[in-house]
Amino acid sequence: MITGFDRLTATANGAVLDRIPVFCNLIDQGAKELGLPLEEYYSNGEHVANAQLRMREKYGYDNVWSLFYVGKEAELLGCKKIVFAKDGPPNVGEMIIRTHDDIDRLRIPDDIASHPAFQEQLKCLRILRSEVGGRYPICAYVTASMTLPAILMGMENWLNLLLNGPADARDTLLAKCSEFFQREIAALRQAGADIFVYSNPFGSTDFIPMKIFQEMSLPWMERDLAAGGTDGVVYYCGGARMTTVIPQVIERLKIKTFYLSPMDDIRAAKARVDGRALSAGAFNDILLIGWTKEEIRNEVRRMLQEGMPGGRFFFGTLVMPYRIPEENIRVMLEAVYEYGSQPA
Numbered sequence: 001m002i003t004g005f006d007r008l009t010a011t012a013n014g015a016v017l018d019r020i021p022v023f024c025n026l027i028d029q030g031a032k033e034l035g036l037p038l039e040e041y042y043s044n045g046e047h048v049a050n051a052q053l054r055m056r057e058k059y060g061y062d063n064v065w066s067l068f069y070v071g072k073e074a075e076l077l078g079c080k081k082i083v084f085a086k087d088g089p090p091n092v093g094e095m096i097i098r099t100h101d102d103i104d105r106l107r108i109p110d111d112i113a114s115h116p117a118f119q120e121q122l123k124c125l126r127i128l129r130s131e132v133g134g135r136y137p138i139c140a141y142v143t144a145s146m147t148l149p150a151i152l153m154g155m156e157n158w159l160n161l162l163l164n165g166p167a168d169a170r171d172t173l174l175a176k177c178s179e180f181f182q183r184e185i186a187a188l189r190q191a192g193a194d195i196f197v198y199s200n201p202f203g204s205t206d207f208i209p210m211k212i213f214q215e216m217s218l219p220w221m222e223r224d225l226a227a228g229g230t231d232g233v234v235y236y237c238g239g240a241r242m243t244t245v246i247p248q249v250i251e252r253l254k255i256k257t258f259y260l261s262p263m264d265d266i267r268a269a270k271a272r273v274d275g276r277a278l279s280a281g282a283f284n285d286i287l288l289i290g291w292t293k294e295e296i297r298n299e300v301r302r303m304l305q306e307g308m309p310g311g312r313f314f315f316g317t318l319v320m321p322y323r324i325p326e327e328n329i330r331v332m333l334e335a336v337y338e339y340g341s342q343p344a
Helices: 004-012 029-034 045-059 071-076 100-105 116-132 148-153 155-164 167-191 210-226 243-253 266-273 285-289 293-307 326-339
Strands: 138-143 195-199 233-236 257-259 278-283 313-317
Touching (some): 004 313, 071 116, 071 167, 100 167, 116 167, 167 195, 210 243, 243 266, 266 278, 278 285, 278 293, 285 293
Parallel strands (some): 138 195, 195 233, 233 257, 257 278
């Protein structure tokens, strides 16, 4: 039987087996799959692992996730309040950095793997590794040092500190966030994750000017990745476009996989990659909530017609909203399986 890893390895080598790889990022849907409220679902790593295994088997795509919710990283750094919605992702309920003195008081855990807030994710990873390790890529989510402060102090406050200073407080916070990133990704590697979606909207010129990208984002990303390297690291800008920065990221960071924005021109992005890395076309999955079957199939066909020529391309989604009808998930995936098995 062909596995997700078989498809991904073939694609990395410029070949296609039965079809292109398909990464489908169903996260909160695991609660619905098990018939649990989101808060109860995320309280137990066994729930998350079992739901991931069931959904991968149910829909037939090529990856599983160890991600619970982005606020987990804030919990590892001291956040005590997470707000759970009935039909959407949990959110951070308190900002742990309110003053510059809070930056000085921020402590990075020495051992992420032993932290109480990591134990359920660790349980999830152990189950996933036992059940599908080596057959289907196990994905983890890691937030870049340039973006993590937004989770800790709020986006408006972080932008003000980033752009207006004081520089010493900004750089102290970035250094601590980079240290956290290095320890977190090391813990995730040790626990069995294979793919690390490196999330950084500040890695896109949709979000910041090219000058700030070159003078700040690139150096801090280099620092994030220096200790552990870039094996399995996927460049992702939180849904923002990345075509303008791809050549610099390849040259400076040596990253080998780019998870494009739905707003990126796939042909233009692949031209900039120029065969040096993998590219994933990401479906704008918010549209799946209301689109017709025909609209979904047409969009999948367009994406694959643009992305498959030249190879080294796979299909992905963003973090799919809880309210997407199951029928539309099936329509999208069936279209990818059909068009993704055809010659480019």
